[in-house]
Amino acid sequence: MKTVKKAIIPAAGLGTRFLPASKSVPKEMLPIVDRPIILHIVEEAVRAGIEDIVIVSGRGKSAIEDFFDASYELEDLLAKSGKEDLLKTIVDIKNMANIISVRQKEALGLGHAVLCAESIVGDEPFSVLLGDEVMMTPDHKPTVTGQLINLYGETGLSAVAVMEVLSEQVSKYGIIAHEPSTNSRYKVTSVVEKPSLSEAPSRLALPGRYVFTANIFNEIKSCSPGVNGEIQLTDAMTSLVKKSGMIATLFDAKRFDAGDKFGFLQANIEFALQDKNIGPQLKPYLKSLAETL
Numbered sequence: 001m002k003t004v005k006k007a008i009i010p011a012a013g014l015g016t017r018f019l020p021a022s023k024s025v026p027k028e029m030l031p032i033v034d035r036p037i038i039l040h041i042v043e044e045a046v047r048a049g050i051e052d053i054v055i056v057s058g059r060g061k062s063a064i065e066d067f068f069d070a071s072y073e074l075e076d077l078l079a080k081s082g083k084e085d086l087l088k089t090i091v092d093i094k095n096m097a098n099i100i101s102v103r104q105k106e107a108l109g110l111g112h113a114v115l116c117a118e119s120i121v122g123d124e125p126f127s128v129l130l131g132d133e134v135m136m137t138p139d140h141k142p143t144v145t146g147q148l149i150n151l152y153g154e155t156g157l158s159a160v161a162v163m164e165v166l167s168e169q170v171s172k173y174g175i176i177a178h179e180p181s182t183n184s185r186y187k188v189t190s191v192v193e194k195p196s197l198s199e200a201p202s203r204l205a206l207p208g209r210y211v212f213t214a215n216i217f218n219e220i221k222s223c224s225p226g227v228n229g230e231i232q233l234t235d236a237m238t239s240l241v242k243k244s245g246m247i248a249t250l251f252d253a254k255r256f257d258a259g260d261k262f263g264f265l266q267a268n269i270e271f272a273l274q275d276k277n278i279g280p281q282l283k284p285y286l287k288s289l290a291e292t293l
Contacts, residue, residue, distance in 0.1 A: 052097065
């Protein structure tokens, strides 16, 4: 069985929830403290042993490519200024993984975005990390992507992360149907995209972390476009489940929907509290602020 060494990060969305800021700045480049959203996601993949990362972007997203490229003028300035710590940070970013950029020329859904990377991934298993979902995992524990890669290694099956959501939230997510659980693991029987509460087969939602066998590509190609002409990844997942099986697991990490304003603010606060420089200042400020509310 092949090791998972490739990842796809779909990042072609327009980020309308962050307008007007996202008119000229990709939402994936908005900072969580001092690191853009997409860097947190790339770092998660790298910690899980991923070596090749395919970023599926769209028009107006060149800032993402530039961020992971060399910046000779900046590096030279930092070196001459003696700012070795900052220089190391910049150099480490460009060297952390092999970053490959692919253009999704039309907004045809998440399934189509994943399919755009097929020529690079080939017949290897791969992970998918959505470009606006941020996970906070302690350094000594496997990342969510790492947990899924380990599960794939144990079972040979495509593996997806799930989380239990409130009844009123099921219509915002892909929801799995499953057989009874074993140790927080579920055998998936189907996946429904954003169902109403009455149609939802469970309250286990997909928060944007997956490991797939390469068979998913054929299932995506076989999917008919749905609403707005989009090809849903969840439809392809249901087809894959029926042919070769899939397993889902609860995960050990804090998850933030950084594509949502409130989730983005939550992520900034939580990561800032963990920052050795900002945390000691932020914690008493938040306490004093809470007393005035």
